[in-house]
Amino acid sequence: MLGLLGFAIIGQVPSAAEAPRLVPAALVDVPNEDGLQTAVLAGGCFWGIQGVFQHVEGVVSATSGYAGGSAETATYEQTETGLTGHAEAVRIVFDPQKISYGTLLRIFFSAAHDPTQLDRQGPDIGPQYRSAIFPVNEQQAKVANRYIQQLDEAKAFNSAIATTVELGRPFYEAEGYHQDYMYNNPGQPYIAVLERPKIEALRRFFPTIYRAQPVLVAKTAG
Incomplete structure (x- = not known):
């Protein structure tokens, strides 16, 4: 991540x-x-x-990738320029008998990121780090838009939600070295400081659907 450079230079996030x-x-x-x-x-x-x-019960797989741009620019190097229209995204395949789309969105807004930041997350800056939902159909788009409206009306956050809802944007799987990155690199400073706390937030907020053992791309692919 580009933000790791800033983290290393200034010594804090x-x-x-x-x-x-x-x-x-x-x-x-x-x-x-x-x-x-x-x-x-x-x-x-x-x-x-x-x-x-990957730590949520009912999720069958979670795959890192790119959404918002074209197939020709769906690479890490091009996406990191911020000029492709892509956002770093995750495709989540889930069993609706065990967890609903709305519950996934609740986790997304509660524990996975800060939805009030525009085109950034912490030290990572640019449209490739934007908060976005990419519905796969009109029904998901309706639910996502209504939920954002609900949370804004309830003043769930101190600031307005910046999350965009972008229907009809294909997902492209990221390079292999990005898959299961948190699991494979638990001691890396960026992971330890910025990302691991999100798992603790998930466990604290959603104890009944938290699972200790993540479902990994390496295992589902095999």
Whole structure:
């Protein structure tokens, strides 16, 4: 992550605009149906978003990648320029019999990132780190937009939510070395300081759906 350079230089991480907090459940949700479903979310570095959702019961897989731009620019090097339209995103495949789309969004807003920061997360700055939801259909888009409105009306955060809802944007899987990054690099300073606390927030806010052992790309792919 580009923000790691700043972290190394100044020796500290800028404080987030909003601290993690348990936000209300969505009043409108996608109906419970048979078969696996997919959600695509972006909220800063995809290492952290992937790591959080790998610890959620009902999630079958969580894969880091890019969404918002074209297939031709779906690489780490190009995305990091901030000029591709892509955001670092995570594709979450889940079982709606065990967890709903609305609950995934609740986790996203509560524990996975700060949705009030515009085009950044902490030291990571640029549109590639924006808070965004990429619905895979109109129903998800309706739920996402209504939930953002609900949270803003409830003043769940001190500032307005900056999360965008971007329908019809394909997801492209990231390079292999980005997959399971939090799990494979627990002692790396960026992970230890910025990303691991999100797992603790997940465990604290959602103890009944937190699982200690993450579902890894390496295992699901194998």
